[in-house]
Structure formats: C-alpha cells, structure tokens
Amino acid sequence: MSPWRATARAHPNIALVKYWGKRDPVRILPHQSSLSVTLAPLEVVTTVEFGAPADSVVLHGTEARGKERVRVLALLERVRAGTTRALGPVRVDSRGNFPMAAGLASSAAGFAALALAGRAAAGLSTEPGAVSRLAREGSGSACRSVQGGMCIWHRGSREDGEDSVATQAFPEGHWPELRLLVAVLSRAEKEVGSRDGMAQAVETSPYYPAWVKDAEAEIPRAIAAIAARDLEVLGALSERNAWRMHATALAADPPLCYLLPGTLGLILALPAARRRGVPVWFTLDAGPNPVLLTLASHEAEVERLAREAGAVEVVRCRPGGDARLVEP
Numbered sequence: 001m002s003p004w005r006a007t008a009r010a011h012p013n014i015a016l017v018k019y020w021g022k023r024d025p026v027r028i029l030p031h032q033s034s035l036s037v038t039l040a041p042l043e044v045v046t047t048v049e050f051g052a053p054a055d056s057v058v059l060h061g062t063e064a065r066g067k068e069r070v071r072v073l074a075l076l077e078r079v080r081a082g083t084t085r086a087l088g089p090v091r092v093d094s095r096g097n098f099p100m101a102a103g104l105a106s107s108a109a110g111f112a113a114l115a116l117a118g119r120a121a122a123g124l125s126t127e128p129g130a131v132s133r134l135a136r137e138g139s140g141s142a143c144r145s146v147q148g149g150m151c152i153w154h155r156g157s158r159e160d161g162e163d164s165v166a167t168q169a170f171p172e173g174h175w176p177e178l179r180l181l182v183a184v185l186s187r188a189e190k191e192v193g194s195r196d197g198m199a200q201a202v203e204t205s206p207y208y209p210a211w212v213k214d215a216e217a218e219i220p221r222a223i224a225a226i227a228a229r230d231l232e233v234l235g236a237l238s239e240r241n242a243w244r245m246h247a248t249a250l251a252a253d254p255p256l257c258y259l260l261p262g263t264l265g266l267i268l269a270l271p272a273a274r275r276r277g278v279p280v281w282f283t284l285d286a287g288p289n290p291v292l293l294t295l296a297s298h299e300a301e302v303e304r305l306a307r308e309a310g311a312v313e314v315v316r317c318r319p320g321g322d323a324r325l326v327e328p
C-alpha cells in the first residue's frame with residue numbers, strides 16, 4: 001500500500017462496563033476502565049490520503065464542517081507530529097454501513113478506522129497499542145474498536161496517557177454464539193451528547209465517586225463471566241452497570257435522563273422473558289435504545305420481543321474482528 005494513502009475498516013463496539021467520565025478531557029483519559037464487545041457486521045470504512053491539494057473531510061458523503069471537521073483534522077495533526085516527513089494537506093473520506101440513528105455512536109468505529117488509516121498513510125507503525133492510543137484521542141470509546149472480540153480500555157495512571165490504552169481480552173472467535181441486538185426505539189437525536197453528559201456527571205453528580213469505584217471493580221468479574229461464557233452472570237453484570245451509569249447521570253444537576261418511556265417498557269419486560277426461559281439481558285448507552293444480549297439460538301425470539309415492545313428496527317450483531325487495512 002502507498003505510504004501516502006491507506007484505507008481501514010473498523011467495527012463499532014458496545015460497552016458492558018461503561019466509560020463515563022474523563023479525568024483529562026484534552027488527552028481523553030477516563031476515570032475508570034471499561035470493557036466492550038466489538039460489533040460485526042456494522043463497520044466504518046475510512047480512506048486517508050496525504051499530499052492532497054487542500055484539507056478535505058468527507059463524512060458519509062458530505063463535506064464536514066465545524067466541530068466534526070476540527071476533531072478529524074486534530075487527530076491527523078497528531079499523526080503529522082509523529083513523523084519528520086512533510087505530509088502536506090490531507091483528504092479524508094469516511095462512510096459507515098449502519099444507520100447513525102440506531103444510537104450506536106459511529107465515532108468509535110470512525111476514529112478507530114481514521115487512526116489506523118492515518119498512521120498507515122504516514123508510514124508509521126500500525127501496532128494495535130499505538131493505533132488505540134491515537135484513536136482514544138479522537139473519541140474515548142474508539143480505542144476499544146482497534147481490536148476485535150472483547151477489549152478492555154485500561155484507565156492508566158500516567159499523566160501523558162501512554163498507559164491509557166485498550167487491549168484485547170478475548171478474540172473474536174471466543175464466544176461465537178453471543179448475539180447483541182440493538183433495539184431502536186427512537187431515532188431522535190439526544191438533547192445532551194455523551195461528551196457533555198459525562199462532564200456534567202463528573203462535575204455535579206454526588207454518586208460519581210461511587211460509580212468509578214464500582215465500575216472498576218466490575219472489570220475482573222466481567223472477564224471471568226466471559227471466560228466461562230456465562231451469559232447469566234455477564235447479563236446481570238451488564239444490566240447493573242448500565243443502571244448505575246444512568247443513576248449517576250440522573251443524579252447530575254441538571255439531571256440527565258436518556259431513557260424514554262419505551263426504553264423502560266422494553267427493559268422491564270426482560271425479567272418475565274427470562275422466567276419463560278429466554279436468555280436475554282440489556283445494556284444501555286447514553287441514549288434510549290437498549291442493546292439486548294442473547295444467544296444465537298434465541299435471536300429471532302428476542303427480536304420479536306423487542307418489536308412487540310415498540311422497536312422500529314432491530315439490528316442483529318455478533319462479536320466482530322480487528323480493525324484492518326484494506327485496498328480502497
């Protein structure tokens with residue numbers, strides 16, 4: 001591949017132990033570690049080409065303006081700082097194969113693909129640790145989309161952030177029966193984005209210190225449950241971690257409520273489904289659309305359950321692979 005141009009693909013990820021709050025908003029360093037599953041078949045494909053006539057950032061077919069463009073170009077500035085070569089202006093083209101309205105942030109897949117393509121195009125090492133650190137500086141959760149399977153973003157303790165990086169805990173093929181279904185209840189854009197919401201929770205939620213301590217302690221328990229492929233234990237852990245993240249947000253001032261009535265309708269129906277023998281648990285990001293954890297054997301039944309509870313779309317996912325370089 002030409003050292004001036006590269007194309008990378010990356011999947012988004014869903015956290016089961018969530019990242020919620022920064023100790024350093026500039027370098028994007030979290031207060032606690034988080035753990036996620038990489039989601040196939042959803043992906044973003046990004047091409048980076050240095051030596052273009054002028055800087056250009058095209059996201060999903062449209063020239064980006066404002067904050068989005070600034071964030072993309074800032075990440076590529078960090079790539080430039082890592083080499084003595086004169087790379088010149090850059091052209092970026094990035095598109096996803098999934099509806100952004102599904103509530104799955106495309107930023108994780110987008111910044112993971114951008115970091116990998118950017119480093120490759122500049123002739124820099126594409127070793128996962130280096131790519132993950134760079135992706136983190138674009139969007140925190142992106143550092144967990146550089147590798148497949150299940151990844152842990154270690155909070156780290158260094159001020160320069162060098163040890164705040166994601167590593168793979170289990171490869172893509174570790175748990176082939178695991179399924180994650182995004183139940184789209186609302187496509188409306190949320191009023192307060194994750195970045196502002198987590199900052200508000202850090203500053204004003206009296207529950208914030210308890211959140212940090214609890215979430216960090218859940219990581220080894222989540223690893224043990226995944227190692228044992230124990231969905232009952234992992235599902236219960238995912239639900240309580242999601243509830244605790246939302247409790248922390250609800251306790252902020254002003255309060256942050258990401259749930260809609262339909263969200264509660266669906267997630268409160270799950271205990272009865274479990275009593276009927278359906279293995280189904282939820283996790284919920286900073287938005288109204290739950291992600292349902294189940295097994296391949298029950299995927300159709302869980303989709304039906306989500307639709308009966310009002311889901312307008314259900315996106316079926318499974319653990320995905322590493323971000324990778326491809327021919328454009």
Ligand code: 2P0
Pocket residue numbers: 014015017018019020028034105107108138139140141142194195285286
């Ligand atoms: C997560 N979220 O662990 C958590 C759970 C939302 C709720 O990571 O400010 O887009 O770019 O670091 O990564 C969404 O926040 O935020 C997120 P920035 P990001 O997946």
